[in-house]
Amino acid sequence: MSFESLPVLEQLMLAMAAMALFTSFVLLEQERLVAAIHAFAWQGALVSAVTTLVAASSGLRHLYFSALLTFALKALLIPWMLHRLSRRLELDRYAEPLRRPALVTMAAVALVIFSYWLALPIMHENLIFTRNIVAVSLAVVLIGLLMMVVRQQAVAQVLGFMSMENGLFLAAVSATGGMPLLIELGVAFDVLVAMVLFGIFFFHIRESIDSLDVDRLNRLTETEEDTR
Amino acid sequence: MTALLLAVFTPLAGAGVLALTRSLGLAGWINVIVSAATFAASIALARDVAAAGEVAGMTFRVDAFNVYLLALTAFVGMTTSIFSRPYMRHVCQTGRTNARGMRLYHSMYQTFMFTMLLALSTDNLGVLWVAVEGATLATVLLVSLYRTPEAVEAAWKYFILCGVGIALALFGTVLTYFAAQSVLADPAEGLTWSALYTAAPKLEPSIMSLAFVFLLVGYGTKIGLVPMHQWLPDAHSEGPTPMSAVLSGLLLNVALYAVVRLKMLVDGSLAASASPHMAGRLLMGFGLLSFLVAGLFLHRQRDIKRMFSYSSIEHMGLMTFAFGLGGPLATFGALLHMLVHSLTKSAIFVTVGHAAHIAGTQSINNIRGLIRTQPAVGWSLLIAVAAIAGFPPFGIFTSEFLLLTATMKLQPWFTVALLLGLAVAFAGLFRHLHPMVYGPAPEGQKPVPANMIPVAVHLGLVLWLGLSIPGFLARWLDRATELITGGHLL
Numbered sequence: 001m002s003f004e005s006l007p008v009l010e011q012l013m014l015a016m017a018a019m020a021l022f023t024s025f026v027l028l029e030q031e032r033l034v035a036a037i038h039a040f041a042w043q044g045a046l047v048s049a050v051t052t053l054v055a056a057s058s059g060l061r062h063l064y065f066s067a068l069l070t071f072a073l074k075a076l077l078i079p080w081m082l083h084r085l086s087r088r089l090e091l092d093r094y095a096e097p098l099r100r101p102a103l104v105t106m107a108a109v110a111l112v113i114f115s116y117w118l119a120l121p122i123m124h125e126n127l128i129f130t131r132n133i134v135a136v137s138l139a140v141v142l143i144g145l146l147m148m149v150v151r152q153q154a155v156a157q158v159l160g161f162m163s164m165e166n167g168l169f170l171a172a173v174s175a176t177g178g179m180p181l182l183i184e185l186g187v188a189f190d191v192l193v194a195m196v197l198f199g200i201f202f203f204h205i206r207e208s209i210d211s212l213d214v215d216r217l218n219r220l221t222e223t224e225e226d227t228r
Numbered sequence: 229m230t231a232l233l234l235a236v237f238t239p240l241a242g243a244g245v246l247a248l249t250r251s252l253g254l255a256g257w258i259n260v261i262v263s264a265a266t267f268a269a270s271i272a273l274a275r276d277v278a279a280a281g282e283v284a285g286m287t288f289r290v291d292a293f294n295v296y297l298l299a300l301t302a303f304v305g306m307t308t309s310i311f312s313r314p315y316m317r318h319v320c321q322t323g324r325t326n327a328r329g330m331r332l333y334h335s336m337y338q339t340f341m342f343t344m345l346l347a348l349s350t351d352n353l354g355v356l357w358v359a360v361e362g363a364t365l366a367t368v369l370l371v372s373l374y375r376t377p378e379a380v381e382a383a384w385k386y387f388i389l390c391g392v393g394i395a396l397a398l399f400g401t402v403l404t405y406f407a408a409q410s411v412l413a414d415p416a417e418g419l420t421w422s423a424l425y426t427a428a429p430k431l432e433p434s435i436m437s438l439a440f441v442f443l444l445v446g447y448g449t450k451i452g453l454v455p456m457h458q459w460l461p462d463a464h465s466e467g468p469t470p471m472s473a474v475l476s477g478l479l480l481n482v483a484l485y486a487v488v489r490l491k492m493l494v495d496g497s498l499a500a501s502a503s504p505h506m507a508g509r510l511l512m513g514f515g516l517l518s519f520l521v522a523g524l525f526l527h528r529q530r531d532i533k534r535m536f537s538y539s540s541i542e543h544m545g546l547m548t549f550a551f552g553l554g555g556p557l558a559t560f561g562a563l564l565h566m567l568v569h570s571l572t573k574s575a576i577f578v579t580v581g582h583a584a585h586i587a588g589t590q591s592i593n594n595i596r597g598l599i600r601t602q603p604a605v606g607w608s609l610l611i612a613v614a615a616i617a618g619f620p621p622f623g624i625f626t627s628e629f630l631l632l633t634a635t636m637k638l639q640p641w642f643t644v645a646l647l648l649g650l651a652v653a654f655a656g657l658f659r660h661l662h663p664m665v666y667g668p669a670p671e672g673q674k675p676v677p678a679n680m681i682p683v684a685v686h687l688g689l690v691l692w693l694g695l696s697i698p699g700f701l702a703r704w705l706d707r708a709t710e711l712i713t714g715g716h717l718l
Contacts (some may be wrong), residue, residue: 001356051611092707109529118438121432121434121435121438134406138399138589141396141399145392148388148392154384157388161391161392161395162387164392164395165395167399168395168398168399168402171399171402171403172402172405175402175403175405175406176402176406176415176418177409178311178355179402179405179419180354180416180419182354182355183352183354183355183357183358183419186354186355187354187357187358187398188363189358190358190361190362193362193365194361194365194387194391197365197368197369197387198387200369201372201380201384201387202382202615204372204375204380204383205380205384207375207380208375208376208377208380208381209377217377217380217381217384217385218381219377219378219381220378220385220461220462220465220466
């Protein structure tokens with residue numbers, strides 16, 4: 001496909017979406033928690049930028065509002081909350097080395113390829129750039145999922161969860177010009193409540209196992225030596 | 229319309245009031261009254277729907293399929309609130325939670341009811357998603373109410389797994405919206421189920437099948453389909469018992485309802501394509517796997533609530549299989565099964581709550597001689613488990629018989645797997661049940677104050693449904709069957 005034939009605005013949109021995918025990789029590989037939170041904030045800002053560009057190129061007014069909402073929520077509020085939580089939990093110097101970084105990166109690359117393959121059926125002649133962004137956003141979702149699997153630390157898992165939400169939002173904006181405003185508000189509200197609850201849970205978990213390493217939450221299993 | 233709005237928004241108002249109520253005794257009663265008012269409104273709504281065929285407007289839409297689930301949800305919500313009042317007071321007195329926890333509990337109970345009723349009555353796939361996610365958020369703090377390490381772990385697992393699952397469902401919803409853009413006259417209607425249903429044959433099949441995979445995995449996590457079921461036994465066993473009753477009896481049903489609604493869209497879209505039964509086949513596969521795996525897991529359980537949550541997975545698997553099988557007979561059976569399973573399972577959890585209080589533990593090995601200590605609890609447990617295992621003359625026997633007959637007709641070989649699974653599950657339940665109800669009671673085991681009226685009402689209804697399904701209910705279920713499959717049974 002020829003990217004040069006696309007209007008400049010759409011090329012810019014693709015570049016921004018690609019950078020959002022890149023921040024997913026940064027997030028996945030980042031060992032230091034605070035740096036990972038910053039990477040997440042950048043991802044939120046990029047998604048918001050893509051939304052603004054879509055709004056500008058398509059003339060959909062309500063998208064300016066969702067761009068603003070995303071920026072406020074994903075680039076400012078949630079990173080700020082996570083930052084504050086990690087300081088209160090004394091995790092601001094926390095770093096967790098990734099086990100087998102090469103394998104994880106390869107898996108993430110495979111997920112990107114898989115996303116492109118899944119997006120193949122969405123093949124309308126004139127929607128070539130949309131298909132690209134649907135694939136990119138699916139990749140962001142799946143890499144967020146991968147991050148939740150490979151990370152053992154609760155805050156890092158929440159970052160993975162939130163970056164999945166970023167991918168979903170990117171998909172909604174790029175593929176369909178955004179969901180109806182009411183739904184978008186509902187989703188944003190759910191995400192915000194989820195973030196508050198995650199914050200409460202960090203303290204509960206630390207209270208019960210004296211760490212935020214969720215791998216140590218392993219009392220409930222189906223194995224026979226369960227002696228409760 | 230008024231009845232519909234009352235039924236959906238009464239619990240929300242109740243949640244607000246309960247969040248501000250400081251008196252514990254009063255809060256328990258308000259909880260019961262709000263639930264009873266919701267149930268009354270849902271009955272009025274059912275009468276409206278029976279008269280008019282469907283009630284629609286303001287992004288709500290209630291037809292024969294969801295009206296009976298609405299009434300069932302409000303009913304189980306009411307009986308469970310009656311049970312929860314003395315039960316939670318006992319919990320509070322034993323010091324497992326405090327006054328703040330109780331306020332949270334009551335307020336979140338009604339919030340949960342609100343999200344369930346909203347998910348059932350809405351016509352908008354986006355609102356459906358927001359409501360189902362809201363149900364997770366409302367219940368997650370209740371699972372960890374007792375603050376033991378196990379409870380926190382269960383709640384974290386529940387939060388993360390259901391959060392991820394439901395995120396995938398949102399991706400499926402976005403894809404559905406995308407498919408609707410080029411088809412509907414007004415693209416903004418692209419999440420309205422009824423508009424999508426009318427236009428279903430024109431929806432792009434390849435996008436819809438991709439969307440359905442995401443939606444099934446997403447909502448399937450909430451149904452508790454294997455292999456996404458990991459959260460379910462933990463959340464059910466560690467949360468307060470009234471929560472287990474409503475999670476098992478209501479939340480799983482609502483998630484299954486969402487999947488069936490979406491299957492109707494995908495079936496419409498795929499009707500002319502090369503694989504018209506793709507959605508049904510997927511449901512059959514996931515359903516059968518859950519049914520068989522959960523049946524086997526029943527055998528090795530040590531915690532009584534964990535055991536019954538595996539039984540829930542097993543029954544949800546059976547219903548998913550039946551909806552996947554399609555055809556009027558299987559669908560009618562599955563709808564009936566949703567009803568009787570909800571009633572029986574919530575009765576079981578209520579009884580188990582009392583049994584655990586009598587023995588002072590949830591460990592199966594330490595619950596002994598229930599009939600000797602407190603005959604009402606012991607016999608209720610025995611009868612309820614006989615009902616859930618599919619003994620005649622209870623309603624579950626009727627629905628399972630219908631399902632087996634339908635399977636025999638459409639896919640004879642699957643009957644073998646189903647019968648085998650039923651036998652395995654039966655053995656698993658009774659080998660644990662027998663020592664718990666019969667046998668001598670341990671020294672010093674005393675009866676507890678127990679309100680067995682909700683259990684008796686539920687089991688009475690299940691028995692009634694097994695002996696004779698009342699005409700109005702049969703016509704309702706038949707109309708729902710017609711909506712889903714296009715064919716009559718009666």
